[in-house]
Amino acid sequence: MSNTFLRLSVLFVVLGVSLGYWMGATHNFIVSPVHAHINLLGWVSMFLYGLFYRVFPDAAAGWLPKVHLALAVIGLPVMMIGLTIQLLAIASLMPVVPILMIVGPTLVLLGMVAFAVIVFRATGGKPAAAVA
Structure with a gap:
């Protein structure tokens, strides 16, 4: 789960920065909100999800993290x-x-x-795993 989110985040940052580059080159900033959302929800949020699942690997078990992934991966592009x-x-x-x-x-x-539920479940009095 961690690697999936980390890799997706990098794809989204390439897309977001490329869009920003295009906007700067063309001086057409009409899609700035798209650029901002791709960078925030795609790059930042997904990277943080990946880091969370890396620190709390047990949080990736079960069906809810899979639902979280599906919702994040489908919701952002649709929006x-x-x-x-x-x-x-x-x-x-x-x-x-x-x-x-x-x-x-x-x-x-x-x-x-879903992520909020996962975080609360995973951090309910449990120490974080050491990151190698």
């Missing part, structure tokens, strides 16, 4: 696609924006709630 369509005002795709902007953020929120 970013919807937000991009909305910000660029792509007329032909605007009808899908409401569903994407409900489903994506809901999945992200549920993923955060």
